[in-house]
Amino acid sequence: MILAYWEIRGIAHPIRLLLEYTGTPYKELLYNYEKCSDYDKNEWFKDRYTLGLDFPNLPYLIDGNTKITQSNAILRYIGRKHKMCGDTEEEKVRVDILESQAMDFRMQLVRVCHDPNFPLTLSPQENLRLNYLQQLPKTLQLFSHFLGTRRWFAGKKMTFVDFSMYDILDLNCKFLPACLDLFPNLQEFLTRFEGLKKISAYMNSPRYLPKPVFLKMAKWGTQ
Ligand SMILES: N[C@@H](CCC(=O)N[C@@H](CS)C(=O)NCC(=O)O)C(=O)O
Incomplete structure (x- = not known):
């Protein structure tokens, strides 16, 4: 599985936590906005229409032939695999x-x-x-x-x-x-x-990305 998002906490945080909690093997693709906010040069804007996403956006998740955008759809997809969508x-x-x-x-x-x-x-x-x-x-x-x-x-x-x-x-x-x-x-x-256990291990790992919360155009949460 590949999870792609900006190199920030943003709306990918719950997805990363769920992937870690469920022990799902995944690779992260972190696009850097801060280094290159120039539309033509930014890697995401280059990738945007080439990945076969129905509604190109970040975050996206690619799991074999399954390509998903919308953070809640991604959460639900992982949740469904682990019966974490409610039983009754x-x-x-x-x-x-x-x-x-x-x-x-x-x-x-x-x-x-x-x-x-x-x-x-x-x-x-x-x-x-x-x-x-x-x-x-x-x-x-x-x-x-x-x-x-x-x-x-x-x-x-x-x-x-x-x-x-x-x-x-x-x-x-x-x-x-x-x-x-x-x-x-x-x-x-x-x-x-x-x-x-899985959450605290993730929080102590080098993969953990609690901040910045937002991209640099925000007025809070950019540090
Ligand atoms: N409703 C969407 C919102 C997605 C969204 O607004 N993504 C922002 C970052 S939080 C973005 O920069 N998307 C890339 C783009 O618009 O090209 C979701 O929940 O995934």
Whole structure:
């Protein structure tokens, strides 16, 4: 399997974590944007239409004749191979909801971090970051309630959406360090995830790529 993405954390992070957790042999192809943001010279822009991808984008996964873009489709593909998409109807529904809900949550942070006015003035109307920070406890409350006393977000068994949830919750902790103080079950979820043998081994390996979170055009997460 080949997983290709920019040489950043970005939306490839949950995919890398899932590949590692499932012990899937894979090679990473890391395109460098920082060195060469010139459209004509960048390796990705050269590759883009030559790989036979239906909808050329990054990340992409190539597994033999199977070529996939869309990060959630990639996660689901790996998840399906390992029966990590939910077993009961209730678990499957929870996975489906969270697959999209986690992406919505991610995109809120992405928008804030790419806002040209970041870190911004004091007017809440103009201030996307302030709005984000004001909304964050409410958003986290919903995820905390959804998780409840479950071990993983779908239930007793881990599913691929736990990898997206780990990533976005961890990113928010980096963005606003005390944000989980009121939500011990979310904190415990992060600790439980990081305590998994395969995950902690990956986190201590040279392959681990926790930052930069975004490409250099972002206003936060580029270091
Ligand atoms: N919805 C897509 C978004 C993909 C996307 O926006 N990729 C960005 C990096 S995060 C990119 O630079 N794609 C390469 C391109 O547009 O050529 C996904 O979840 O995979």
